[in-house]
Amino acid sequence: MRRQLSSVCLLCCSASETAGTMVGHQRLPWTNNSTQGAISVTSAKQEQEITSGFLRTCRRLCPLVGLSTLCLSLLATCAALSVLYSNESDTKPEWKSLFDYQNMSDSYLTLTKANTDLKKENEILKEHSARQGEQTKLLNRTSVKLRSISFALSLENGELKEQIVNLTSTNIQLMKEHEQLVQYKSEQEERRLNVSQTIKYLFSSNSQLQEEKRRLSEANNLLRDELFQLKEENQQLVEISDKRQEEIQNLSKKIEAFSKDDCEKLEVEVTQLQEQNQNLSTMLGKERQEAAEQERSRTQEMEQMVADVQSMSEAYDSLDLYCPVVNQRTKERICKKCHDSWRQFETKCYYFSSRVLSWSSSRAWCRTQGGDLLIINSEQEQNFVFDASRALEQSGTRLWIGMTDAEDEGDWRWVDGSKVTSDVKYWLSRQGMGTEPDDWKLDDPSGEDCGHIDTSESALRSWMDGSCNIPYRWICEKNA
Incomplete structure (x- = not known):
């Protein structure tokens, strides 16, 4: 009987240990709660799957916990029976009745059946534990991947924040530049209006200068004609003076053959002729001086006209340099303050x-x-x-x-x-x-x-x- 009680106790202990082992195996999925916490933070779907797996595991472990409690109760009962048997074995060498032995046999059969059920449940739990281990490995690998993805996302988030800061500063700077450009555009519009008025004035001045140039050209042609006439008159006076000189020379030759009275008369005539020649020379000098003054005045007018035309040409060169034509069809100009290389x-x-x-x-x-x-x-x-x-x-x-x-x-x-x-x-x-x-x-x-x-x-x-x-x-x- 003592051996039977001992075997029953050992059976209960093995069942308890088996239950504890299975409980330990079943506890594997939630022992690494810190690791699963990171996964649950990164993915709500993973958290739901783990929670549902935990609930399924709890449903399977509830009968196991009951069996463990029953084994513990049987173990306590066996211990109490062992103590009673020890006390009675000192006085009575055998059982009181066959009924007690039959009760112990029934308990043994019950425990044996329970042990068989527990072994079957143990095999099932081992398979489930293997699957849970594979799932844990898969979750660990997924956790590593998610951590790397989280780290990459953190780096990308930092870069995006820097880009946002840079874009914000760039946006502020562009807004300032836009305001400056608007102000510059308004100033350019005012300058454009002023330049348009200046161009109109220059065109009107150019028309006046062209008319003045035409008038001066006509005056120049007239002066050239007058100068040519004066040159012809001067040539005629020179020819007359040469004739007078020839006449004087002829008279001088005749004087030698004349008498004293005739000489006096001739001297008087020569004197008169000399006076006439001197008067002609004076007139010719005056005419030459007047012609020279007219020529000098005409030259000064021509120089002034050339200077005006040169000034107008320089003005147009400056206009093309600082206000270049941007539209050949409409002749629109855009002016700038400084040359390209300045x-x-x-x-x-x-x-x-x-x-x-x-x-x-x-x-x-x-x-x-x-x-x-x-x-x-x-x-x-x-x-x-x-x-x-x-x-x-x-x-x-x-x-x-x-x-x-x-x-x-x-x-x-x-x-x-x-x-x-x-x-x-x-x-x-x-x-x-x-x-x-x-x-x-x-x-x-x-x-x-x-x-x-x-x-x-x-x-x-x-x-x-x-x-x-x-x-x-x-x-x-x-x-x-």
């Missing part, structure tokens, strides 16, 4: 050369373009020319500007004669190496009498003096 800043146009010349040659080139070397009047203008020169560095960092002390050493003046003032002065100063201008004479014995900008230095400390004969680039300036 840059505008405020009310002036600036030219930054790519070639190199001496200071005097660069100034002569600027003057042929209607301007002169640069005169700096403000800090804003200094910053503009410095930045523009640095952006267009091609043949060195030094550029001539319109500043010199060639007339009086140390008395620096601009090309318009104004003095370089202390409030607009940006000479270079190096720590421990002195301050510009220093009139260095080692390179040129005559010294350094011309000013230039060095873009390798800072904007407000970039003026230097140099030899006027060294070729540098240059900066021209003229009114817009």
Whole structure:
């Protein structure tokens, strides 16, 4: 009987352990709740599937938990029976009756059947646990993929945020530029109206000049005809004078053959003839002087007319240069302040050369373009020319500007004669190496009498003096 109780107890223990093992296997899917949490955050569908699987697992485990509880109760019962049997075995060597043994046999058969059912359930749970393990592996792989996708999406989100910030700033800048363009367009419309009025005035002036030119041409033709007539009259007077001279010579020859009285008469006649000749010469001189004055007046009128035509031609050249025709059919023009190779800043146009010349040659080139070397009047203008020169560095960092002390050493003046003032002065100063201008004479014995900008230095400390004969680039300036 003790062996039977022991076998029943061992059977209950094995059933309990089997139930515990199955419970442990069934707990695998939700032991890694931290991992599944990340999956549930990334996908609501996965969360629903896991929840439904958990509920199905709970439904299958509820009978198992009941069986485990029953086994524990049977184990406690076996322990109590064992204790009773031990107490009674000391006094009674056998069972009280066959009925108790039959009850124990029935309990054993029940437990055996329960154990068989538990083994079958254990096999089912093992298969289910294997499937759950495969699902767990699949979920882990899916979790890794989702984490990588989440990381990529996070990076893409950061890039999109940066792009949004950049686009926002670009949008603000474009709005500002749009406002500036609208303002510039309104200004251009006003200038266009002014230019249209100027063009109308120029056309009317051109018509008047053409009419004046035609009138002067007619006057010139008349003056040419009069001059030709005067030349013919002058030729006739010369021929008359020559005849008079021949007559005088003939009379002189006759005088020798005449008597004294006849000579006196002839002298009187010669004197009269000489007076007549002198009068004719005086008249001829006056006529020549009048013809010369008329010719001079006509020449002056022609020169003035040529100057007017030249001025009109230059005006039209300037018109084509600064107000080019954009529509040949309607002759519409769009005006600009500066030529294509010049840059505008405020009310002036600036030219930054790519070639190199001496200071005097660069100034002569600027003057042929209607301007002169640069005169700096403000800090804003200094910053503009410095930045523009640095952006267009091609043949060195030094550029001539319109500043010199060639007339009086140390008395620096601009090309318009104004003095370089202390409030607009940006000479270079190096720590421990002195301050510009220093009139260095080692390179040129005559010294350094011309000013230039060095873009390798800072904007407000970039003026230097140099030899006027060294070729540098240059900066021209003229009114817009």
